[in-house]
Every structure is written in C-alpha cells, then in structure tokens.
Amino acid sequence: MNTIEYKRSSTAAEVIAAAYETPPMAYVRSFGCQQNANEGERIKGVLTDVGYGVCNSPEEADLILFNTCAVREHAEQRVFGNIGALKKLKEQNKGLIIGLCGCMAQQPHIVEKLRQSYSFVDIVFGVNGIDTLPELIARKLQSRRRVLDTPVERLDIVEEMPIRRDSSFRAWLPIMYGCDNFCTYCIVPYVRGRERSRTPEAILAEFRQLVQEGYKEITLLGQNVNSYGKGLPVPMDFADLLQMLCQVPGDYHIRFMTSHPKDASHKLIDVMAANPDHICNHLHLPVQCGSDRVLKEMNRHYTVEHYLELIDYARAKMPDITFSSDIIVGFPGETEEDFEMTLDLIRKVKYMQLFTFIYSKRTGTKAAVMPDPYTHKDKTERMARLLAAQDEIASEQVAALVGQTRTVLVEGFGRGDGLLNGRLRNNLVVEFAGDAALIGTEVQVELTGSRMAMLSGHMV
C-alpha cells in the first residue's frame, strides 16, 4: 500500500480548456453503494478542478460518466440499458464524450464488451483511477481515439483529491478501500482489490474539516470497517478510530458501514455505548442467512450462535439500539430448511430494516460454479415470504416507538403531501409538517403514528 497526494494535471486542464469555447459541462451518475456515491463526488471534484461545470442532465453535457456497480447482474444490466440510451445523444453531438468507470469497468470482460459492441463509449477507467481522469480526457481529445485501457489493480491511496459533495449536511468518509474476505458469492474483492486502510491522521483531518464545515452526519465507509487498521504502521482498530473521532468537539453524529459479524467486537459496541451523543444507536450487521451450513459455504467465518451473541451484547449495552441487515435468498443449494432458519433468525433479532437480495451469479466467484438446483421461481417465493415476515417484525417495532419524542435530522421532502422527512438516530424515517428552511438541521419530533416501517409525527 502506498499513499500519494493528488496532483492537478495542468497539461490536461490546458488541453480541455483549448477544446471548448465555453467551460464544458459534465454529467456524473453513480450507481450502487455509498462508496460509489462518494467516489462520484470525488469525480465531480476532480472534473471541477480541471475546468468542468457539473450539470444534472445528460442532454446538457459535454462529458457523461457512469460510475457503475457490479455487485449483482441486475445492476450491470441497468447500466448497459442506460448506456444504450446515450447512443442517440452521441449521434446528435459528435463531440460528446461518454465514459464508464467504477466496479463494472474493473472487469476485463466488460471492457471487452464495450470495445466490441458499444463503439460510442470513449473512456473507461476502474475503481482506483479517479485522479487519472483528466489525463484520459486529454488523451481522448488529442488523439480522437477511444481510451479503453485494460483494467489493472492499483493499490495506491490518493489523498487530497478535490471533492464536490452532494449534500451540505450529510457526508461520506471512506476509511478503507477494498476487501479481503472473499465471500463466495461476492465480486467485490475481485474488482476493488486488497484491503487497505487510510491513515488515522488523514481520516481525522477530513473528519475535522467536515465538522468545521457544519456537517451533521458523517458516515464512515468501508467494505468491512471492523477490520480497519490492518497493515498500518502504528496498529489501531476500528473501535480505537471511532473513539478518537468522538473526541473532536462539535455538533455531529457518526454512522458507519459495513460491519462484518466475524470482526465486529465487544470493544466496538462498548465504544458505541460510551458515546451516545456522537455515535448513532444503529448497527448495520449483514448476516446474509440464518443457516450455519450455508454461512460456511458463503465463507462468512461466523455461526448463527456467534451472531446472536453479538446482538444480545449490543442490546444489553444499548437497550434502544436498532439493527439492520443484508440477506441473500437462494444462495446455491440453499434448501427449504436453510431458508426457514433465516426466517427464525430474523424473528429472533427483530431487525428494523432488511436489505434483501436474490442471489445473483457473478462469474469468477466460487459460488458461480456451485450446483444450484432451485429455480428462480422457488427463490422469488422465498423472497416474498421473507419480506412478509419482515414487514410484520418492523411494523410491530416501529409502532412501539409511537408516543416518544426523538431528535431528527431533517433530510428533505418526503413522498407525500409536502411533508418533510427526517431520520432518527436509530435510522428510522419520520414524516412531519415543517418548513423547507429546516432541511439540514436537527429538530425534536413527537412520534404520533406509524405505517409499516414509516413513522409520522409533529415537531415539538
């Protein structure tokens, strides 16, 4: 691992400036996880740094970039659909540059497909090449040839990259990159490469700046935040990092994701419990499934018993903590019995929220070659049962909060009737009447009703 500092390419900036009469506009769309959303903000930062403006529609753009996700096939299909729709724009505007980056672009077979079948895509770069983007654009502008390099793994951490954040009150803060876990279903370790941690100094500096700029909610990001710190010159684990960040004075709260149950520790939970003002009482702890046999096949390195022990410990320390999780339905060979163990588990844990996915085969992973005798119909039926069970669990728990008054960060307008929506520290969402000027501030809301996982209330 190597940390390097971002350097603005003035040569690239000059080439870009010379190619346009007025400042060119860029449209950047990120798919997938929060890490990608954050990297999209970095992309916009780097583009702004070399003279681009940022626009909100592809029609206005001189440069269109899709920052893609590869975690499930559906995500990839969506991106291909969206790129296909750009062909028309390119016919109308020959100077338009179209690029694809992120996790899909890190896979050689995708780059090959773009080479062969998507002649109107001009630029491709993988997950760790954001700082090189201005040079790729300059190469394209000068040579008029496509710049579709075969992706390589790059382990540098680039600090001090410019950023253009989407929100003025919620910020993403990556603490590590990559993943070493190789869960057998998952493509992430192949596309995002080996795990590497930013230094605590770099994280603290960015954190301090965010607090100073008035950010209320700071979400620490990593594929497995609980293994933070491996390979640092001075050892530090994730609990230590959290404790250190909480010493920064200010009016903010911290969220973090994603935690891996094999590495989440009592020490982490103790630090959460000791800092209720600064760390949210919510833990996203993806379990994936409730059968030890399947967990083993998934290479998850924990048992249901271990998982439940963590949950019990957290509840004992923080009685009002809420949990959320990711579940994969229909992993190769998952039997009816295995699936029922998952239903048992979610009833025991009583999650507030579940993110549920039907298993998607990812070429190159171990699970992709495992026998998979169950049909898609079997899997969708299981999914429906899982969702019905979760609706019941969530409704019951959400209803139990009615009557309480809680601190809420106002995020924006909700779906219905011009109501504001905001998030409780425990990650639940509430709708209530109020003025747009409150967006980005914290208010007290009395919770008066609930429908499924959604609360309603009024400000007090």
Ligand code: 5AD
């Ligand atoms: N199929 C379905 N879901 C997947 N996830 C990761 N890989 C796959 C896959 N191949 C889910 C996991 C993970 C979440 C981010 O995406 O549940 O926690």
Ligand code: SF4
């Ligand atoms: Fe994928 Fe597992 Fe790494 Fe998460 S921990 S990114 S599921 S391999």
